Amino acid sequence: MAKNKEQVSTVRRAKHSGILTVLFSIISILWISPMLVVLLNSFKRKAYIFRYPFGFSANSITDGWDKFMQGAKQIFCGTLNYTNGLKATKFWGCFGNSLFITVCSVAVIILCCSMCAWYIVRVHTKFTRFMYVMCLFSMIVPFQMVMFTLSKFANMLHLSNPVGIIIVYLGFGAGLAVFMFTGFVKGISLEIEEAAMIDGCNPIQTFFLIVFPILKPTTVTVAILQAMWIWNDYLLPSLVLNVNKYKTIPIAVQYLKQSHGQIDWGAMMAVLVLAITPIVIFYIACQKYIIEGVLAGAVKG
Amino acid sequence: MSEYSLAPFIKKRKGRIMEKAIKRYFPLFVMPTLIAFAIGFIVPFVYGIFLSFCKFTTVVDWSWVGLQNYARIFVVNGKLDTSFLHSIWYTALFTVTSVLIINVVAFAIGMALTKGIKGTNLFRTAFFLPNLIGGIVLSYIWLMIFNAVLQNFSKTIVYSQWYAFWGLIIVVCWQQIGYMMIIYIAGIQNIPGDLIEAAKIDGANAWQMLRNVTLPMLMPTITICSFLTLTNGFKLFDQNLALTGGNPGKMSQLLALNIYDTMYGTTGWQGVGQAKAVIFFILVAIIAVAQNKLTTSKEVES
Known part of the structure; x- marks a missing residue:
């Protein structure tokens, strides 16, 4: 990577670097401006959101500063939308559900699928080959194909709660995870594991002490890909979960529209800001891993 | 000379012994994923294909109708x-x-x-x-x-x-x-x-x-x-x-x-x-x- 960057800077430095920087600064700000507009509007009274969607005040700044400030006071309402939005969606409960489901599902997927993938690679039987092919196959099946039967079965098996849905996510996420882990395990040489076995490790010890630490890069990739999918997933939880009792954030946002018929745009803006903020924080904190994970996932998928 | 020709054989045997040892742990290593995979994918998929040939409102009250569902996608009450x-x-x-x-x-x-x-x-x-x-x-x-x-x-x-x-x-x-x-x-x-x-x-x-x-x-x-x-x-x-x-x-x-x-x-x-x-x-x-x-x-x- 470092070498590549050096090449880029020496071989391909553009002639108009300064102009390009300015140009891309403007494009970048425009690119994320929809989020900034939502942030701005989340503080406005809902009656004024569509009357002055992009402005700061009801009066133009050319009318003088006092009038401008007066107009601003007229359309902004502080954190009123946030209070309404939090109440209407019971946001913190949804946030908790989303966090619990995402973290637990990702942990379970990583643990179970890495173990399964190691077994599939190391044990050569017809069954393991069949399982591998099924995992590949499951990746191309669209969710609409199984949504009706899956949600009804989940209901019958009492999986319609945040704990039960983890099993559903393990099942539906297993394809990609097993595929990526097997790809990596195939590249690990047998000798290390043999040495561990000869030293008296049983397969459980061999896996957790030797293999699992080696898998770390793939583990990060799988964790990022699955977390992005599960956190943002709408259709699966809305069908599987008992939505009257448990909502995730995407479900809460969607139901803000349906339950009232019309949309309370004030509350909607506030909830959107609350929904985006954790993602932005997470992204800034783990940017390197996210981009690497996405890249590895795209090339293999 | 004899050592050379034996090496791959020994290695293969060692691999097999290891395979046997791992195989005994099937319930721990594969079962959880397999069960979830069956619930989350295999059974709904197979049953979904089956149900596409049935009339139903839940998964248990089905009755076989053959290709009628596929026909109803394109033709309803004799109209396209x-x-x-x-x-x-x-x-x-x-x-x-x-x-x-x-x-x-x-x-x-x-x-x-x-x-x-x-x-x-x-x-x-x-x-x-x-x-x-x-x-x-x-x-x-x-x-x-x-x-x-x-x-x-x-x-x-x-x-x-x-x-x-x-x-x-x-x-x-x-x-x-x-x-x-x-x-x-x-x-x-x-x-x-x-x-x-x-x-x-x-x-x-x-x-x-x-x-x-x-x-x-x-x-x-x-x-x-x-x-x-x-x-x-x-x-x-x-x-x-x-x-x-x-x-x-x-x-x-x-x-x-x-x-x-x-x-x-x-x-x-x-x-x-x-x-x-x-x-x-x-x-x-x-x-x-x-x-x-x-x-x-x-x-x-x-």
Whole structure:
């Protein structure tokens, strides 16, 4: 990577670097401006959101500063939308559900699928080959194909709660995870594991002490890909979960529209800001891993 | 001499002993994934295919009707029903348009951001950000902006199917351009520097470089990105549901939403919805197989 960057800077430095920087600064700000507009509007009274969607005040700044400030006071309402939005969606409960489901599902997927993938690679039987092919196959099946039967079965098996849905996510996420882990395990040489076995490790010890630490890069990739999918997933939880009792954030946002018929745009803006903020924080904190994970996932998928 | 010929044999034996040891732990290593996989995928999939030949409202009250569901997709009460065909055609047009725009723009930005201009990392971060926001949240951001702009012309995003169409295009472009840009940047950085230098020494201009060096070297990346955007476009659901809801009058329903609407929108139509889902699955599978064929044949060439 470092070498590549050096090449880029020496071989391909553009002639108009300064102009390009300015140009891309403007494009970048425009690119994320929809989020900034939502942030701005989340503080406005809902009656004024569509009357002055992009402005700061009801009066133009050319009318003088006092009038401008007066107009601003007229359309902004502080954190009123946030209070309404939090109440209407019971946001913190949804946030908790989303966090619990995402973290637990990702942990379970990583643990179970890495173990399964190691077994599939190391044990050569017809069954393991069949399982591998099924995992590949499951990746191309669209969710609409199984949504009706899956949600009804989940209901019958009492999986319609945040704990039960983890099993559903393990099942539906297993394809990609097993595929990526097997790809990596195939590249690990047998000798290390043999040495561990000869030293008296049983397969459980061999896996957790030797293999699992080696898998770390793939583990990060799988964790990022699955977390992005599960956190943002709408259709699966809305069908599987008992939505009257448990909502995730995407479900809460969607139901803000349906339950009232019309949309309370004030509350909607506030909830959107609350929904985006954790993602932005997470992204800034783990940017390197996210981009690497996405890249590895795209090339293999 | 004898040692040499024995070594692989011993190694194979050792491997087998290890295999035997691991095999005993089948219940621990494979069972949890297998059971979840059966509940989450295998059983619903097989049963889903079976149900597409049945009339049912839940999974237990089925009665066999043969191909009637498949017939009802296209013909209702002796009249031709074009809604499914419309959504196939609408989806195909949407997918092709989005694939073209996303890939061209992502490639252009990727090229610009590998020129070593200042602030490259910051720009990359900004462009990628929308990709992490889910389809539902994303669509409501844009729904507000579209309707805020369109109210000046006394229209909304569901004024006609073409307003909805371009609205959806803008939303998916905003979401996916950053993602594809990341893949293109990695691909461009992998082109050997001496290749570009050689072309420069030979006096190639920018256009010739692009046509004869960059694009051919990027073919694997272009294939990956095209198919990613292709399947994403075909399977699009969340954005469609949140932004247009299929309005006006189901005219902006993409395939996935059309299936969902058939299944849950009207009672008694679950079988037809399931039959549509099977057709949808076959279409997606064809794309996936084509992708596999194309990428493997490309690998052989290089």
